[in-house]
Amino acid sequence: xxxxxxxxxxxxxxxxxxxxxxxxxxxxxxxxxxxxxxxxxxxxxxxxxxxxxxxxxxxxxxxxxxxxxxxxxxxxxxxxxxxxxxxxxxxxxxxxxxxxxxxxxxxxxxxxxxxxxxxxxxxxxxxxxxxxxxxxxxxxxxxxxxxxxxxxxxxxxxxxxxxxxxxxxxxxxxxxxxxxxxxxxxxxxxxxxxxxxxxxxxxxxxxxxxxxxxxxxxxxxxxxxxxxxxxxxxxxxxxxxxxxxxxxxxxxxxxxxxxxxxxxxxxxxxxxxxxxxxxxxxxxxxxxxxxxxxxxxxxxxxxxxxxxxxxxxxxxxxxxxxxxxxxxxxxxxxxxxxxxxxxxxxxxxxxxxxxxxxxxxxxxxxxxxxxxxxxxxxxxxxxxxxxxxxxxxxxxxxxxxxxxxxxxxxxxxxxxxxxxxxxxxxxxxxxxxxxxxxxxxxxxxxxxxxxxxxxxxxxxxxxxxxxxxxxxxxxxxxxxxxxxxxxxxxxxxxxxxxxxx
Numbered sequence: 001x002x003x004x005x006x007x008x009x010x011x012x013x014x015x016x017x018x019x020x021x022x023x024x025x026x027x028x029x030x031x032x033x034x035x036x037x038x039x040x041x042x043x044x045x046x047x048x049x050x051x052x053x054x055x056x057x058x059x060x061x062x063x064x065x066x067x068x069x070x071x072x073x074x075x076x077x078x079x080x081x082x083x084x085x086x087x088x089x090x091x092x093x094x095x096x097x098x099x100x101x102x103x104x105x106x107x108x109x110x111x112x113x114x115x116x117x118x119x120x121x122x123x124x125x126x127x128x129x130x131x132x133x134x135x136x137x138x139x140x141x142x143x144x145x146x147x148x149x150x151x152x153x154x155x156x157x158x159x160x161x162x163x164x165x166x167x168x169x170x171x172x173x174x175x176x177x178x179x180x181x182x183x184x185x186x187x188x189x190x191x192x193x194x195x196x197x198x199x200x201x202x203x204x205x206x207x208x209x210x211x212x213x214x215x216x217x218x219x220x221x222x223x224x225x226x227x228x229x230x231x232x233x234x235x236x237x238x239x240x241x242x243x244x245x246x247x248x249x250x251x252x253x254x255x256x257x258x259x260x261x262x263x264x265x266x267x268x269x270x271x272x273x274x275x276x277x278x279x280x281x282x283x284x285x286x287x288x289x290x291x292x293x294x295x296x297x298x299x300x301x302x303x304x305x306x307x308x309x310x311x312x313x314x315x316x317x318x319x320x321x322x323x324x325x326x327x328x329x330x331x332x333x334x335x336x337x338x339x340x341x342x343x344x345x346x347x348x349x350x351x352x353x354x355x356x357x358x359x360x361x362x363x364x365x366x367x368x369x370x371x372x373x374x375x376x377x378x379x380x381x382x383x384x385x386x387x388x389x390x391x392x393x394x395x396x397x398x399x400x401x402x403x404x405x406x407x408x409x410x411x412x413x414x415x416x417x418x419x420x421x422x423x424x425x426x427x428x429x430x431x432x433x434x435x436x437x438x439x440x441x442x443x444x445x446x447x448x449x450x451x452x453x454x455x456x457x458x459x460x461x462x463x464x465x466x467x468x469x470x471x472x473x474x475x476x477x478x479x480x481x482x483x484x485x486x487x488x489x490x491x492x493x494x495x496x497x498x499x500x501x
Contacts, residue, residue, distance in 0.1 A: 043349075
């Protein structure tokens with residue numbers, strides 16, 4: 001029998017990737033392709049669903065081909081995806097009726113405010129563990145049905161399907177045979193009862209989403225279908241699904257309550273495992289499902305920063321003051337600090353713990369002596385400051401003082417930012433040897449479903465420390481900067497008028 005591997009499909013906000021892993025969790029081959037971001041109006045963010053599919057199917061075949069493998073060598077496929085981004089398509093043709101509305105999109109801010117004004121926020125929080133915010137999928141689905149001619153009538157007639165990106169990809173990879181999602185992605189829609197683990201009729205009525213559009217909800221580790229024989233690698237079982245942040249928590253082997261990871265990607269997402277107990281947040285965080293394997297559901301507390309590594313892309317692509325993330329690091333290290341500059345990257349509002357869709361990006365403390373190196377350092381520090389805010393809320397909710405933070409994501413490669421993060425938190429920050437933990441988590445979930453890995457203990461032995469950052473500054477030194485950061489955030493809030501949202 002041919003030596004087998006696990007293929008992870010990692011569909012992200014700015015690119016589609018595929019990675020082949022071996023039994024030790026080592027990367028055998030990888031392929032990646034960026035795809036266009038669409039900004040129709042300020043605060044609106046869209047993707048072309050066919051670009052998502054085209055880029056993902058291409059890199060999936062490429063990763064397998066680069067390793068000189070075929071279908072017989074792939075034991076299973078795991079899928080992880082940008083969460084909350086939603087697509088509506090025709091059941092008969094598979095044609096999307098509108099672009100994917102991305103998790104960063106703020107167009108439904110007024111809808112969410114109307115729900116809050118109507119007193120529905122407590123109901124939403126109790127049932128879903130979430131906030132009534134444009135970030136989540138439910139109001140996006142309703143917006144598409146309300147703004148595409150005839151869509152609501154067609155949805156009611158059963159002619160349209162919808163789903164997050166995992167659902168879309170599985171439907172495409174299986175040739176339309178499987179319309180499914182897992183509990184982690186379902187738990188991010190505003191339509192899912194966290195305790196009952198099902199679509200909730202009261203929430204569906206409140207957000208005006210027809211049940212017949214929605215996918216079947218499955219666990220995070222089971223066989224959902226097989227890749228169509230017309231695609232490459234055909235016939236392989238798709239056996240793992242998790243939203244990207246849940247997959248990263250699993251890939252970081254955060255299997256015990258109190259363990260936490262922060263992913264520094266386009267946004268920043270801090271998750272703390274809370275075991276089999278769903279802890280309601282009193283500090284504006286989210287309660288979410290970490291994963292479900294077999295009959296066992298485990299939970300997490302989560303804080304979401306909308307703009308993390310994307311602020312570095314902004315410096316590169318829009319301001320054009322750097323040519324790469326590496327150059328940003330080099331420049332940031334030429335100055336001792338940000339020179340009193342504070343950058344609040346609220347480009348699409350503020351996420352946890354502020355939840356202000358009307359906030360917008362701002363810079364404070366610019367002087368005649370401010371250089372581009374200061375902008376680079378302030379951008380990196382803004383990511384760490386936002387993550388600090390989340391961690392302090394998480395410690396209050398959980399009653400646990402974090403002793404170690406596991407980190408991953410592309411921006412976690414930044415040495416100056418990781419050191420600053422450790423100094424802010426006064427906590428050890430640990431980067432694993434393999435930082436592709438999101439894809440690895442999806443691979444692990446798929447491998448467990450087909451017996452490629454027998455247990456979590458086996459997976460735990462694969463996790464290896466890469467680099468550890470220790471606090472190097474006194475807490476008193478950091479206090480002044482934290483106070484100024486909070487002052488800057490407060491001044492960026494409620495910038496837009498409601499009519500502009």
